[in-house]
Amino acid sequence: MSENVILLAIDGSTGAERALAHTRRRAELGGAKVVVAYVIEWSPYSFNTPEENAERHSRRESEIAKAHDSVIGPALSYLTDGGIVVDSIVRHGNPTETLIAVAKETSAAQIVIGRRGQSGLKSLIFGSVAGNLIQTAPVPVMVVP
Amino acid sequence: MNRIIIALLATLAFASQAQAGIDESINAFTAPIAQFVGTVVFFKISVAGAQLPLVVLWLVIGAVFFTIYMGFINLRGFKHAIELVRGDYADPNSSGEVSHFQALATAVSGTVGIGNIGGVAIAVTIGGAGATFWLIVAGFLGMSTKFVECTLGVKYRTENPDGSVSGGPMYYLRKGFEERGMPGFGKFMGTFYAVGIFIGALGIGNMFQSNQAYVQLNTVAGGALDGYGWLVGLILAGVVFAVIIGGIKSIARVTEKVVPFMAIFYCFFAIIVILLNFSSLPMAISNIFTGAFTGEGVAGGALGALIIGFQRAVFSNEAGIGSASIAHAAVRTKEPVTEGYVSLLEPFIDTIVICTITALVIGTSQVADPNFAGDATGVAMTSAAFERHMSWFPVPLAFAALLFAFSTMISWSYYGLKGWTYLFGEGQMGQTVYKVIFCAFVALGCIVKLGPILDISDALVFLICVPNILGLYFLAPIVRAEMEAYKAKLETGEIRKFA
Numbered sequence: 001m002s003e004n005v006i007l008l009a010i011d012g013s014t015g016a017e018r019a020l021a022h023t024r025r026r027a028e029l030g031g032a033k034v035v036v037a038y039v040i041e042w043s044p045y046s047f048n049t050p051e052e053n054a055e056r057h058s059r060r061e062s063e064i065a066k067a068h069d070s071v072i073g074p075a076l077s078y079l080t081d082g083g084i085v086v087d088s089i090v091r092h093g094n095p096t097e098t099l100i101a102v103a104k105e106t107s108a109a110q111i112v113i114g115r116r117g118q119s120g121l122k123s124l125i126f127g128s129v130a131g132n133l134i135q136t137a138p139v140p141v142m143v144v145p
Numbered sequence: 146m147n148r149i150i151i152a153l154l155a156t157l158a159f160a161s162q163a164q165a166g167i168d169e170s171i172n173a174f175t176a177p178i179a180q181f182v183g184t185v186v187f188f189k190i191s192v193a194g195a196q197l198p199l200v201v202l203w204l205v206i207g208a209v210f211f212t213i214y215m216g217f218i219n220l221r222g223f224k225h226a227i228e229l230v231r232g233d234y235a236d237p238n239s240s241g242e243v244s245h246f247q248a249l250a251t252a253v254s255g256t257v258g259i260g261n262i263g264g265v266a267i268a269v270t271i272g273g274a275g276a277t278f279w280l281i282v283a284g285f286l287g288m289s290t291k292f293v294e295c296t297l298g299v300k301y302r303t304e305n306p307d308g309s310v311s312g313g314p315m316y317y318l319r320k321g322f323e324e325r326g327m328p329g330f331g332k333f334m335g336t337f338y339a340v341g342i343f344i345g346a347l348g349i350g351n352m353f354q355s356n357q358a359y360v361q362l363n364t365v366a367g368g369a370l371d372g373y374g375w376l377v378g379l380i381l382a383g384v385v386f387a388v389i390i391g392g393i394k395s396i397a398r399v400t401e402k403v404v405p406f407m408a409i410f411y412c413f414f415a416i417i418v419i420l421l422n423f424s425s426l427p428m429a430i431s432n433i434f435t436g437a438f439t440g441e442g443v444a445g446g447a448l449g450a451l452i453i454g455f456q457r458a459v460f461s462n463e464a465g466i467g468s469a470s471i472a473h474a475a476v477r478t479k480e481p482v483t484e485g486y487v488s489l490l491e492p493f494i495d496t497i498v499i500c501t502i503t504a505l506v507i508g509t510s511q512v513a514d515p516n517f518a519g520d521a522t523g524v525a526m527t528s529a530a531f532e533r534h535m536s537w538f539p540v541p542l543a544f545a546a547l548l549f550a551f552s553t554m555i556s557w558s559y560y561g562l563k564g565w566t567y568l569f570g571e572g573q574m575g576q577t578v579y580k581v582i583f584c585a586f587v588a589l590g591c592i593v594k595l596g597p598i599l600d601i602s603d604a605l606v607f608l609i610c611v612p613n614i615l616g617l618y619f620l621a622p623i624v625r626a627e628m629e630a631y632k633a634k635l636e637t638g639e640i641r642k643f644a
Contacts, residue, residue, distance in 0.1 A: 044232055044244030047401035050251050050559035052394070053243045053475035058308025060241040092241025101237060 004032040007108035007139075009099050009129070011038065012071045015114030019144040020075050023112045024082050033085040035106045036075050037099060038067045042092035064090050096132040103139055110140045179597035179604075186604040195445025200607045201456050204465045207614040208286035211293050214621055215628065219288035219489055225635075226486040233642045234483070242477040245487045252472040252488065254404045255556030256495045258549045259357045260461040262411070262542070263524035265503040270522045272453030273443040274429070274511075275436025277504040279454025284496025287464030288489045293617050296485030296624045297321065298470030299478065305571055312474020313560070314467035314609075315339040315567045318616045325619060334612040336568065341609035342468065343564035348602020350557025351583060352590030354550040355381050359591040361524060365543040378591030384551070386584045389558050390577065404552045407545045408499065414531065414538065415502045421534045422509035429508035459610075461500055462492040466606060467613040471560050480640070482627045506530045558583050 008023045010016035027034050040063050048056075067090045079086045087106070091098050103111055113130050130143045189196040212219060228234065229245045268276040294314070301320045302312025315335040322331025359377045363370040370377060387393040419426065440446035443453075463469055469491060476484050510517045510530040518529040524546060531538040558580070565579040634640040 040241065042241050044235065044240070045246050047250045047254070047398075047405060048243070048247050049388075049394075049398075049401055050255070050472045050475065050556055051389075053247060053251055053472070054311070054559075055309045056241075056243045056475065057310065057477055061308060063241070091237070093237070098237075098240075 004030060005106055005108045006032045006034050007099070007103050007106060007111045008034055008036050008075075009039070009095075009111060009113040009133075010036060010071060010075055011114075013114060013116060015116050015144065016071075017114070019112050019114035020078060022142075022144045024079055024084065026112075027079070027084045028082050032109075033087070034079055035102070035108060036072055036079070036086060036088045037102050038071050038088075038090045039095040039098045040064070040067060040090065040092045041095060043094065060092065063092075095129045096136065099129070099133060100137055103137065108139055110142060111137055112142045112144060114144050176597040179600035182604045182608075183600050186608050192448060195448035195452060197448070197452055198456070200610065201452060201459070203614060204290075204459055204610055205283070205286070205455055207465055207617065208283070208290045211289040211617065211621065212286050215289055215292060215625060217289075218292050218486075218628070219285055222292065222486050222489055223493075226489045228642070229483055229487050230490065234640065236643060239477070243475050245476065245478075245483065248473050248476040248484065249487050249490060250405065251401070251475075251556070252469045252491055253494055254401060254552045255472055255560075256461065256463050256469065256491060256553075257404070257408055257499060258461075258553040259354065259524065259546055260457070261495065261499045262503060262527050262546060262549070263357070264457050264461050265500050266507055266523050266526035268453050268457040269504060269507050269511075270526065271443075272450040272457075273436045273440065274432035274504075274508055275434075275438070275440055275443065275447065275450035276454040276457070277433045277501065277508065278437030279451040280458045280500055280504065281454075281497055283455040283458030284462060284492045284500070287458060287462050287492040287496065290464040290614075290617070291462075291469065291488045291491055292485040293621055293624050294464075294467050294470040294485075294613070295473040295488035296482050296627060297617070297620055298467075298474040299476060299481035299484045300623075300627070302474040310475055310477075311563055311566060311571070313342075313471035313563055313567075314613045314616065315342070315564065316474075317470075317620065318612060321616060321620045321623070334616060337612050338467070338609050339564040339567040341564075341605050342471075343561050343568070345468075345602055345606040345609065346557045346561025346564065347583065347586045349606055350560065351554055351586045352602070354554050354557075355587045355590035357524070358547045358550040361543040361546045364525065364528075365540055374591040375588070378588035381551075381591065382584045382588035385554055385558070385587050386580075388555060389583065390580045400548060400552050400555065404548055407548050410541070411545055412499060412502055414535070415506045418531055418534055419502070419505050419509055422506075422513055425509040425512035426505070428512045429505060432508060432512070433504070458492075458496050458500070459607075462495040464492050465610045465614055467609065468557075468560050471563050472556065480627075480631050480634075482624070482631045485624070485628075503527060554587065 006023055006027060008019060010020060023034055026032065072088045072090060076086050076088055089102055091102065099111060111133060113133060115130055116128060130141070133141045134143065186200055187198040189198050230249055232244060232246065235244060265280070268280060297317040298312045298314070301317035302310050303316055304310055315338045318338055319331045319335035322328065322334060355378060358381065359370070359374055362377060384396060388396050435441070436443070436450060438447050440448065440450045443449045445452065459465060469488060473484050473488050478484060507527060507530050510533060514533070517533055518526040521529055528539045528542050531542060561583060562576060562579055566576065569575045631640070
């Protein structure tokens with residue numbers, strides 16, 4: 001682990017904004033590089049109509065463009081304002097699994113993620129990305145409340 | 146708005162009153178045409194006492210040829226197909242594109258339909274137990290035809306300016322023949338195919354489905370829906386309208402999600418029935434094998450059983466008709482041949498698994514009680530076989546049939562649309578016109594008697610396998626070269642599994 005890399009997972013929520021602010025302070029102090037990741041929830045095992053399949057490619061492109069414009073872009077400029085070296089990744093997939101794969105690819109030293117603060121029942125049914133990461137990530141996970 | 150709806154309902158009610166008259170005039174007009182088209186397409190030759198339609202022979206020879214030419218890809222590619230569907234070779238950087246699994250699932254819900262429940266019963270009624278054996282053989286050979294079709298579908302698809310894709314036989318026929326220095330012929334074949342798939346989409350992909358769904362509902366309702374075909378038709382057309390024009394994706398999404406579960410539900414209970422008939426199972430299986438080679442009690446003997454089996458298999462899995470390659474073409478892959486591998490599984494699931502299970506349900510019931518279904522055939526016969534053990538089953542079965550019909554209509558609306566846009570361009574206005582026509586035919590399917598209209602559509606769907614398979618022969622060397630190159634890349638490790 002030659003580089004000091006922080007993987008920041010964001011999703012456009014207010015929790016993600018707090019995680020972003022926290023990551024900027026940490027990175028400024030420790031001189032870390034920040035990789036900002038946005039995962040678009042998607043499963044290769046869903047059932048689609050033929051029309052959805054035919055339009056999938058253009059829809060994917062627009063999803064990625066939208067993620068860059070509205071979520072990744074502002075986060076990156078906020079970080080570079082603080083003089084931090086940044087990189088970004090937008091990828092489709094299961095959020096937890098994808099973030100773990102990205103953490104490995106970028107040799108991140110830790111993952112920072114905001115908390116949604118869902119109620120018990122909701123997270124019981126849908127699970128929470130932060131909770132799942134804590135259980136399965138190969139590197140330390142910092143959950144920002 | 147309300148007034149319009151009331152007026153519409155009144156018109157339809159009136160139409161159903163006048164239906165007898167309309168039916169007769171439609172019949173009088175279309176019957177001779179249907180008869181003519183039917184005789185030409187299903188032109189039969191007499192072989193050793195059996196009537197062999199040439200078009201079936203054409204499909205069988207094609208399937209045998211592709212199986213041999215591709216080196217038994219249906220057997221040897223099976224394991225690799227599973228690995229591809231499982232996502233072993235999926236590049237995480239292209240996640241978010243249509244996966245192999247999704248393309249297969251979409252194509253399968255287009256082919257799994259009433260045929261899997263009712264078509265098999267028809268095969269067994271006419272062709273005896275032995276027809277089942279040939280049905281399975283046809284499914285096995287059809288896997289190779291699908292492999293060739295779907296590889297070409299991906300290789301020669303067209304990317305539209307808006308980023309969506311259009312593919313299928315009309316595109317590979319046109320571009321493939323163009324590459325081989327026959328642009329005029331390619332254009333003719335492409336247009337011919339597009340017209341055929343468009344009309345087929347209104348017939349077997351639409352009216353036949355909505356009609357069968359209505360008949361099933363009415364049977365379960367004990368005839369309470371007699372004379373209300375217009376109402377059922379209107380509701381069905383409304384739901385289809387909401388999906389394909391209103392863009393209400395949620396309905397389509399629900400159907401696409403429910404259909405696989407219905408298929409599993411159906412197979413699950415079918416296996417239970419087979420187990421309940423367990424003592425009859427050895428006899429039923431032995432009937433299938435002996436019937437296949439002796440053809441006892443079947444017109445035309447073993448050959449008669451073979452013909453029926455093959456015909457029904459094609460009806461069910463559509464191998465050689467080319468329709469599925471339209472759905473498979475949506476996959477985005479650097480190697481078109483990977484989609485060919487995946488499509489192998491389609492006739493396997495449709496014909497070798499689901500049809501065989503239905504055949505065993507019927508076969509074991511017949512051994513236990515030769516007259517279990519009375520005069521019933523088609524879906525009603527299958528339903529009766531289930532009813533012997535589970536009196537409640539016809540209701541969920543009718544529901545399953547309705548959903549199968551609906552998902553088949555959604556898939557075929559897309560196939561027909563691609564034929565239409567091939568002919569008239571990708572303009573939004575034209576697409577809407579097509580979709581309105583499609584919905585009108587959904588309602589019509591429940592109102593008019595199908596006989597001759599269906600015969601025409603049936604014949605046309607079989608007719609488009611003539612240009613399709615002819616094209617496949619010409620383009621098969623390209624597919625084989627792609628396959629060899631791909632295999633070499635697998636061996637050298639240039640293409641390998643991800644994690």
